[in-house]
Amino acid sequence: MAEQAVIVRDLTVRFGDFTAVDRISFEVGRGEIFGFLGANGAGKTTTIRVLCGLLLPSEGFVRVAGTGFEQGDxxxxTKVGYMSQKFTLYNDLTVEENLSFIASxxxxxxxxYVERRKELLEFISFDRSLGTPVRDLPGGTKQQVSLAAALLHDPxxxxLDEPTAGVTPASRNLFWKLIRKLAASGKTVFVTTHYMDEAEQCGRIALMREGRIIALDTPExxxxxxxxxAVFEFDPKTPLSFAEVAAIEHLDLFTFFEPYxxxxxxxxxxxxxxxxxxxELECKFNIRRIKPSLEDVFIKTVEGKKR
Amino acid sequence: MNRTLLGFIRKELTQTLRDKRMRVLLFVVPVIQLTLFGVALSNEVKNIRLVSVFPPGDAVMQKIHDRSIASGWFLPVSTQKVFSDPFELIRSGTADAVLVAPPGGLTRALGRGDAKLQLLLNAMNVIEAQAMESYVSAIVQRTILEDLRLDPPEPSIQVNSRVLFNPGLETAIFMVPATLAMVMIITTMVMTNNAIVREKEMGTFEMLISAPVSPAEVIYGKTIPYVILGMSNFPLILGVAVFVFGVPMRGSLLVLVLAAFAFVCTAVALGTLISTFCKNQQQATLAAFLFLFPMIMFGGLFFPIENMPVSIRWVAYLDPLYHYIGLLRNIMLKGGGHAYVGTHILALGLMALVSVVWSFRRFRTTL
Known part of the structure; x- marks a missing residue:
């Protein structure tokens, strides 16, 4: 049986007195799309940086694609590809110059390199000239070229650390098609996101809060x-004042009551x-039973701690 | 050569030469600065307004006055006003220097053997005043020796100075090599420092070290291209120095290029070292200023190091500009003595080495 793509046990990362990641453990299987969710500062990027060999763990065991820190960062x-949340191609170089620099x-x-470049540009359906300066590419295309750059060495x-931040919804859709294609071809994709619709597309997701994983499972x-x-949706028949909402919120009926x-x-x-x-409530609201959304899960576990 | 290093060199050269501002910084700014500084930076004091006060018929005084005007440093003051007090001439700003003959005239005083000539100077600018004083005493000496063929009045010590290497005492010949050094350090150090810090700021640095590169590959990859670029404008500014300002080239061109290379390596290494302390371009610019000012002050560009207290002189020895300015002046004007050139190139090389080693110690391929 092949080893898991990522194995993390009791990983801790400290910066001085601050513990950014606090004894987290998880495993990611090969070909899985694994999502990382959490508020800003929850420790997602720090974890990813460790798994990419960019940051040394303070404690714990890390194994990525069969290698660990004992073999050196x-x-x-060599084994992993990384696309950071900051845009990381050189704007003043052309697509070809960027890719060839990364190859070197x-x-x-x-x-x-030439073979791989052809493959990847086909994969992202790149239809412009290789000599186009990256500066002149639309946001969505830049991001796809970034992905190609991260995949150049066939990791x-x-x-992918917030790969779709700041691009159009259409581009996000397209990008997720690429992610699914990657996973289908056997690559393990580890992705952080703030978008719930993206999180729904992950095989499993881990919710992080204050450096810990507080939940890890399939979205369902x-x-x-x-x-x-049961979860219900309350649709107000007439607009409600803050006071009315607060009164209902504080009824002892609910474990969760959040605006949507x-x-x-x-x-x-x-x-x-x-x-x-x-x-009584039905005088004010149309009430219907729903399946909870991932956003509800996120709010309840990561952000909210009411009641 | 290492494939990563080659990739770096190609990338840095492409990025720098593609940027119009960088091309201007490399090939236009140095020429303009060198020309500007070469013309403007001068220790010579010219256009000194001179009034000589002497009784009519004082032939010696007349000679001294005429020689002064003929020297080109002084301008006669045409004043209709008659001042009873020569001090008033300076105070009112009519003249910068006033020569006052002794009562009865200098000619007669010489005959008596107690010739005393008074010189009043506006010393608001000390450097100017010193220059004026030395001009006047030189002219007086020469008048006495050449025109009057007299033994000089006491003290009868003859100062027989011969000016070597720069017989015209032309400031440009002295100043241009120093300016050349200053221009080179500004472009080279600032360019290197910025190139590294820009990557940190843009986030491309994280991408860079997410590849399995060694610290050496990154450090050499970010320095070698800037040594190439730093040397690329050397022929241009050397050409301006030699052909526009007439700075002689008495030493070997090869030795001069070697000195320039040692200096550029040091400047680039220093720029790299500074960049390891900076997170963004504001910090980098500030740091560059912090280093550039003392470097220029202690470089021997304006103030001779030899006049400084010994303890301060050691600061100058740590200044790459001091060594390079010395090397340029020595090689170009004097022909370059082996011992001198060897010592100072070695000093530059040592500084480059220390900076690189220190950069290595500070550099990590993890965040």
Whole structure:
């Protein structure tokens, strides 16, 4: 049986007195799309940097594509691809110059490089001239070329740190098609995101908060475990004042009551109380039972800690 | 050669030469600066307004005055006003220097053997005043020796100075090599420092070290191209120095190029070292200023190091500009003595080595 693509055990990263990552453990299988969710500063980027060999762990065991820090950071760097949240191509160089510089950084043979470049540009459906300065590419295309650059050395595992920040929804869609294609071809994709619709497309997701993983499962199982009871959507018949909303929020009926657009999502605490209170609430709201969204899961576990 | 290093050199040269501002910084700014400084930076004091006060018929005084005007340093003051007090001439700003003959005239005083000539100087600018004083005493000496063929009045010590290597005492010949050095350090050090810090600021640095590169590959990859670029404008500015300002080229061109190369390596290495302390371009620019000013002050460009206290002189010895300016002046004007050239090139090489080693110690391929 092949080893898991990523194995992390009790990983801790400290910067001085600050613990950015606090004894996290998880494994990622080959060909999996693994999502990392969490507020800013939760430790996602720090974890990714460790897994890419860019940051030395303070403690813990890390194994990525069969290598670890005991073989040196460069051993890991050879095996993985990394696309950071900052845009990392040189604007003043052409697409070809950028890719060829990365090929020389990684000491790729020139035949391998030319072959790989052709493959990857086909993969991202790049239809412009190789001599186009990166500066002149639209945002979505730049990001796809960045992905191609991260994949140039044909890594087994690729880490994408907020790859779709700041591009159009259409480009995001296209980019996720590429991610699924990558996973289908056997690559392990490790991705962080702030978009819930993107998180839904991951095989499994880990929720991070204050340096710890507080939940890790498939999107469906996460929803089930975080919201074991029924979840309802409250659609106000007339606009409500803050005071009215606050009054309902503080009823002892709910374990969760959060705005969702103009509506509210609520998880009930107890069936009998709920059945008694429901008729009164139905004067003000259209109430229907829903499946909780990943956003509800995220708010309940990562952000909110009410009740 | 290492494939990574070659890739770096190609990339840095492409990026720098593609940027119009960098091309201007490399090939236009040095020429303009050199020309500007070469013309403007001068220790010579010219256009000194001179009034000589003497009774009519004082032939010696008249000779001294005429010689002064003929020297080109002095301008006669045509004043209709008659000043009873020569001090008033200076105070009112009519003259910069006033020569006052003794009562009865200098000619008669010489005959008596107690010739005393008074010189009043506006010493608001000390350097100017010193220059004026030395001009006047030289002219007086020469008048006495050549025109009057007299033994000079006491003290009868003859100062027989021969000016070597720069017989015309032309400031340009002295100043241009120093300016050349200054121009070179500004472009080279600042360019290198910025090139590294820019990558950190843009985030491309993270991409760079996410590849399995060694610290040596990154450091050499970011320095070698800038040594090439730093040398690329040397022929141009050397040409300006020699052909525009007439600085002689008495030593070997090869030795001069070697000196320039040692200096550029030091400047680039220093730029690299500074960049390891900086996170963004503001810091880099500030740091560059912090280093450039003392470097120029202690470089021997304006103030001779020999006049400084011994302890301060050691600061100058740590200044690459001091060594390079000395080398340029020595090689170009004097022909370059082996011992002198060897010592100072070695000093530059040592500084480059220390900077590189220190950069290595500070550099990590992890964040």
């Amino acid at each position: 460069r051993a890991i760097k 950084l990684r000491k790729l043979g020139s035949n391998f 087994e595992v690729v880490f 199982d996460l929803k089930r475990s975080v919201f074991p009871g 657009g103009l509506r509210f999502h609520a998880a009930i605490r107890d069936g009998e109380d709920w059945n008694r209170a429901r008729p």
